[in-house]
Amino acid sequence: MTEAERKHTIPWWGEFAISPDATVVRQVGSLWIGVRRLTREWQIFSRNDETKDLPWTETAEPLPFVVDEEKVLGRHIVGSGQSTVSLSPLLADRPVVTRPVVPFVVQPGQESTVFVSTPIWVRLAVESPSVVLEEIPCQLMSDTWFGPTTMEGEICYASWTSCRLRLEELPLRPHRAVTPVKIKNEADTPLLLEKINLPVPFLAIYSAGDSGLWTQGVTMIRRREDAAVLEISDGAPDMVPEAAFLAGPRKTPDRKTFISKLSALIG
Amino acid sequence: MNTWLLRLSEFAAGEQVLSGLKAVVLVLVGFVVAKITVRSAEKMMAGHLAVHEKLLVRRAVFYGIFLLFIFSALHQLGFDLGVLLGAAGIFSVAIGFASQTSASNLISGLFLLGERPFAVGDVIKVSEITGEVLAVDLLSVKLRTFDNLYVRIPNETMIKSEVTTLTKFPIRRIDLQLGIAYKEDIGRVRTVLLRLAEVNLLCLEEPKPLFIFKGFGDSSLDIQFSVWARRENFLDLRNSIYEEIKLAFDANGIEIPFPHLSLYAGSVTDPFPVTMVDVQGRTNARGIGTSTSD
Numbered sequence: 001m002t003e004a005e006r007k008h009t010i011p012w013w014g015e016f017a018i019s020p021d022a023t024v025v026r027q028v029g030s031l032w033i034g035v036r037r038l039t040r041e042w043q044i045f046s047r048n049d050e051t052k053d054l055p056w057t058e059t060a061e062p063l064p065f066v067v068d069e070e071k072v073l074g075r076h077i078v079g080s081g082q083s084t085v086s087l088s089p090l091l092a093d094r095p096v097v098t099r100p101v102v103p104f105v106v107q108p109g110q111e112s113t114v115f116v117s118t119p120i121w122v123r124l125a126v127e128s129p130s131v132v133l134e135e136i137p138c139q140l141m142s143d144t145w146f147g148p149t150t151m152e153g154e155i156c157y158a159s160w161t162s163c164r165l166r167l168e169e170l171p172l173r174p175h176r177a178v179t180p181v182k183i184k185n186e187a188d189t190p191l192l193l194e195k196i197n198l199p200v201p202f203l204a205i206y207s208a209g210d211s212g213l214w215t216q217g218v219t220m221i222r223r224r225e226d227a228a229v230l231e232i233s234d235g236a237p238d239m240v241p242e243a244a245f246l247a248g249p250r251k252t253p254d255r256k257t258f259i260s261k262l263s264a265l266i267g
Numbered sequence: 268m269n270t271w272l273l274r275l276s277e278f279a280a281g282e283q284v285l286s287g288l289k290a291v292v293l294v295l296v297g298f299v300v301a302k303i304t305v306r307s308a309e310k311m312m313a314g315h316l317a318v319h320e321k322l323l324v325r326r327a328v329f330y331g332i333f334l335l336f337i338f339s340a341l342h343q344l345g346f347d348l349g350v351l352l353g354a355a356g357i358f359s360v361a362i363g364f365a366s367q368t369s370a371s372n373l374i375s376g377l378f379l380l381g382e383r384p385f386a387v388g389d390v391i392k393v394s395e396i397t398g399e400v401l402a403v404d405l406l407s408v409k410l411r412t413f414d415n416l417y418v419r420i421p422n423e424t425m426i427k428s429e430v431t432t433l434t435k436f437p438i439r440r441i442d443l444q445l446g447i448a449y450k451e452d453i454g455r456v457r458t459v460l461l462r463l464a465e466v467n468l469l470c471l472e473e474p475k476p477l478f479i480f481k482g483f484g485d486s487s488l489d490i491q492f493s494v495w496a497r498r499e500n501f502l503d504l505r506n507s508i509y510e511e512i513k514l515a516f517d518a519n520g521i522e523i524p525f526p527h528l529s530l531y532a533g534s535v536t537d538p539f540p541v542t543m544v545d546v547q548g549r550t551n552a553r554g555i556g557t558s559t560s561d
Contacts, residue, residue: 097473142465143497144472151436155497158472195473 011207012122012174013246015086023067026087028122029175031138032065035085035124041077042085044124044134045070076133082126088247089213090121090135091177092200095156097146099195100163106191111184114163117176118200120213138175146197156197163193167239170212177205177213180237184221191222199230201250206236206243214240290340297336301329317386319403368423372406375422379403385432392431393420433498438471440495441505445512446487448522453480453488456521460492463515469504471495486526 016024016035023036034045045067096118106112119139125132147153164170170178179198185191203215217237221229232253236243305328312321342348363370380403385391390399391410396418398410408425410418433439447456457478464476474495481489492512496504516523532539 099472140468142468142470142472143500145438145474145495150438150474150495153437155437 013087013089015084017084019083024085025065025067027065028120029138029173031122031136031175032070033087033122033124033136034065034067034070036067037083037085039080041075042082042126042133043072044074044076046073046134046136047071048138048140073136074134078126078131078133084126085133086123086125088123088125089177089205090123090247091203091205091215091250092118092121092137092141092157093250094201095146095154096141096159096198096200097144097156097195098159098161098198100161100193102163103192103194104163106183106185106193108185108188108190111182112165113180113182114161114165114196115167115170115178116161116163116181116196116198117170117173117178118157118159118198120175120177120205146195172210172212174212177215179203179215180217180239182217182219184219187222187224189225196220199232199253202232202253204245204249205247206240207246208236208240208243211240211243213246214243286343286345290343293336293340293343297333297340300336301332304332305329317403319387320380323380323405368421369406372422375426376403376405376407379408379422379425384430385435389435390433392433393425394428396420397433437498438474438495439498439501440474440493441501441508443492443494443508443512445490445492446484446523447490447516448524449483449488451488451521453490455519456490459515459519459521460512463508463511464492464494467494467504467508467511469496469500469507471497486528487524 012026012028016026018024018035018037020037020039023034025032025034027033031048032046036043036045045065047065047070098116098118100114119137119141122136122138123132124134124136141157141159144156144158145153146156179200181196181198183191183193183196198218200215203218206214206216208214214237216235217233219229219231219233221231223229236245305325308324308328309321312324316324338348341351385400385403387400387403390397393410396410396412398412398416398418401409401411401417405422407419407421410420412418447453460478461476464470465472470476471494476495477491477493479491479493481491483489494504494508513523515521530539
């Protein structure tokens with residue numbers, strides 16, 4: 001593990017006590033967050049040196065963050081008795097359509113597990129975590145449309161993925177959560193994977209210590225030409241069984257299995 | 268005095284007064300029954316109908332029931348309804364001729380209600396007028412234009428002409444018309460524009476932006492670059508992408524040409540005569556010019 005990676009394994013989330021007129025600063029990937037507690041208000045500062053999630057974006061070491069020189073993101077009036085702020089990770093608020101940098105084909109009868117990562121949001125809250133002050137994305141994603149026509153579908157986020165197939169090749173990034181996606185092709189024709197629609201708001205976050213942040217596994221099974229089934233597993237993924245539950249999903253699905261048209265899940 | 272009182276008491280006990288009282292009671296009861304029926308009808312259709320449809324049904328139910336009771340009240344008072352109906356028939360024919368347009372508007376309104384191409388709150392465009400729908404009434408549709416003016420459009424116009432509902436679908440395409448100089452490399456311009464669309468967060472990744480080469484224009488190569496955005500972000504994206512295109516073109520040395528004309532004197536004619544004028548405005552021997560000094 002390199003020095004940079006070791007630094008990233010120290011969890012940035014948790015509850016932090018702030019004395020009056022003091023400031024707490026945390027770094028998550030290229031995002032800096034500062035929380036200053038004043039007598040009558042709490043001020044939130046943030047700066048992101050690399051906002052957009054693009055295939056050619058390389059994570060560089062961010063410039064130093066000096067709170068007084070940064071822009072105020074928000075000013076909040078909270079009770080004078082508050083002295084701790086909690087930072088917790090959160091997944092995207094919309095499904096994420098993730099595209100492999102190089103599309104690949106799953107032949108009939110074959111299955112493959114790809115590791116797809118999506119950017120994390122940071123939730124700042126007081127009163128542990130019932131009063132949310134801000135939710136800041138670590139990386140901004142483009143809007144995109146996912147649906148069979150321009151009339152029906154939904155607005156999602158667009159992301160890129162290297163679609164790694166081997167666990168050891170996964171880089172350790174504190175600002176992204178990894179989802180293992182198992183893709184099974186039970187139809188008679190090859191399945192070209194150009195994009196995957198991940199139901200991110202239904203996934204929970206797990207912390208696997210040195211291995212970073214993970215979500216539950218998701219299985220997409222192509223039954224026939226145009227029919228597919230999406231299943232969200234329970235609990236930590238098999239690759240990191242020791243991972244601890246960190247945060248629940250934004251939305252609770254009423255069921256774990258979704259039957260859908262293939263075009264609604266994989267393109 | 269006594270006679271008068273006697274006459275009053277006789278009158279009071281008479282049948283006419285009784286009928287009169289019955290008529291009044293019928294009207295009052297009719298009013299109350301109509302109100303109650305309207306309330307229960309409202310409760311029943313609470314979630315099913317739009318605001319203006321509810322208003323319509325309320326009025327129809329109320330006046331329908333009230334009129335029924337008024338007719339029976341009139342019957343009580345001894346009016347022959349047959350004559351009334353006959354007169355009403357002739358009256359309605361006359362009204363019908365006079366109100367052709369209104370009737371047409373009314374019927375168009377009913378068809379519009381059934382078809383539902385738009386609802387209150389949608390933004391529509393009728394011929395040159397664009398605005399937000401405030402009300403869909405029996406005879407007309409009321410719009411509020413973006414410069415805050417109130418426009419009333421008869422339903423007949425809506426049925427007869429094209430109505431564009433701008434807020435029907437969640438995403439919208441923006442067509443940008445650009446011109447680049449003839450000397451530019453079209454492939455390079457395409458790459459710059461597609462990269463720009465990728466970097467812009469408001470621009471949707473899917474549907475993919477379109478690059479269309481429209482043709483060899485008079486002064487430039489005409490290009491259409493179409494990008495998609497969420498309906499709510501339409502204006503923001505349109506403004507931001509034009510700015511970004513200008514910056515990107517400047518940074519990459521891509522010229523957006525002014526309209527220009529090339530003049531030819533013709534191959535068999537003499538070249539155009541040209542006079543050289545120096546800085547002080549003096550001319551050489553044979554040309555025309557003005558001297559400022561000397």
